[in-house]
Amino acid sequence: MLTNDRFSKPALEFAKSQSLHLVDRQLLAQWASGSRPLWELLESVPPPRKSTLLS
Secondary structure, three states: OEOOOOOOHHHHHHHHHOOOOOEOHHHHHHHHOOOOOHHHHOOOOOOOOOOOOOO
């Protein structure tokens, strides 16, 4: 879930119960700055896998 505001306590609890990833205004600003990829900002998101396709 993404918002340009903050998440309420019930929203945080629901997201946790549903294993949702939350991006609030602070995290969105960090991500939008382009300094770090999203998987580094969200602790529970693994980095993308390297492609196994042969060229």
